[in-house]
Amino acid sequence: MGERVATSDENTPAAASAVVEATDISKSFGDVAVLEEVSFSIPDNRVTAIIGPNGSGKTTLAELITGVDTPTAGEITLHAGGERPVGYLPQDPRFQPSATVHETIAFYAALLAGETDVDAALARVGLEAAADRRTDALSGGMRRLLGIAVSLLGSPELVVLDEPTSGLDPEMTRHVYDVISGLTERDQAVVLTTHDLSRAADADYLLVVSDGDIVSAGSPNAVRADTETDTLADAFETAVRGRTVTSKGSDRSE
Numbered sequence: 380m381g382e383r384v385a386t387s388d389e390n391t392p393a394a395a396s397a398v399v400e401a402t403d404i405s406k407s408f409g410d411v412a413v414l415e416e417v418s419f420s421i422p423d424n425r426v427t428a429i430i431g432p433n434g435s436g437k438t439t440l441a442e443l444i445t446g447v448d449t450p451t452a453g454e455i456t457l458h459a460g461g462e463r464p465v466g467y468l469p470q471d472p473r474f475q476p477s478a479t480v481h482e483t484i485a486f487y488a489a490l491l492a493g494e495t496d497v498d499a500a501l502a503r504v505g506l507e508a509a510a511d512r513r514t515d516a517l518s519g520g521m522r523r524l525l526g527i528a529v530s531l532l533g534s535p536e537l538v539v540l541d542e543p544t545s546g547l548d549p550e551m552t553r554h555v556y557d558v559i560s561g562l563t564e565r566d567q568a569v570v571l572t573t574h575d576l577s578r579a580a581d582a583d584y585l586l587v588v589s590d591g592d593i594v595s596a597g598s599p600n601a602v603r604a605d606t607e608t609d610t611l612a613d614a615f616e617t618a619v620r621g622r623t624v625t626s627k628g629s630d631r632s633e
């Protein structure tokens with residue numbers, strides 16, 4: 380059985396640079412091996428994007444990082460402290476159907492010690508006008524925005540967002556990414572999963588997941604250099620498909 384270790388020891392050398400360290404972690408669901416002996420670090424105070432094809436294990440990785448799930452083998456160490464070390468937006472956030480948006484935020488805020496300005500939490504994700512709406516009357520995008528607001532309560536040192544902008548319109552997508560970059564200025568680390576490679580190119584650090592493995596990791600520039608490609612789309616294609624393409628898309632592999 381794998382281990383997940385939480386520590387708020389700021390004095391360990393790793394804590395200075397990594398908010399999460401994973402060593403040789405594997406995850407299986409019954410006979411299905413989703414991740415096999417992967418090791419990685421998540422940099423502190425930076426935005427890390429997990430990219431990979433459908434079913435490659437991004438959500439599984441996000442759940443292991445948050446502690447929602449535990450690895451079958453290996454060890455994950457979290458270097459984050461505070462009352463709420465990790466905030467999490469699940470891929471499909473669900474709420475008490477009969478509660479309003481305002482009541483939902485107030486409910487989660489009440490679990491924390493400090494005072495929370497519920498209206499400010501809603502304004503942060505542009506949901507002020509929906510404050511009195513029941514959560515079962517929200518669109519998918521609004522439900523996601525509410526989930527983001529909940530994940531940010533208590534200013535966790537690490538915020539993990541599983542497809543934060545899926546289903547959002549372009550204006551709200553831009554707004555959410557502005558909120559995300561603001562978090563690192565407040566010394567919060569962000570991990571997000573996304574299929575949007577143009578957005579992933581703006582992240583500080585990438586984990587490229589494919590077929591149970593992390594096939595490339597580093598800054599977008601490092602991933603491009605690693606795969607000898609010009610664009611992140613080509614880097615993704617090369618890392619994931621194991622072939623080299625030019626930035627114009629023609630196949631250069633044998």
Ligand SMILES: Nc1ncnc2c1ncn2[C@@H]1O[C@H](COP(=O)(O)OP(=O)(O)OP(=O)(O)O)[C@@H](O)[C@H]1O
Pocket residue numbers: 408411413431432433434435436437438439440
């Ligand atoms: N609870 C579970 N039981 C069995 N198999 C699971 C379970 N959760 C995930 N899987 C399998 O693990 C693999 C990875 O799933 P995961 O949701 O992590 O992928 P993903 O990269 O997030 O996919 P997507 O981009 O489609 O959201 C898939 O083959 C999936 O079917």
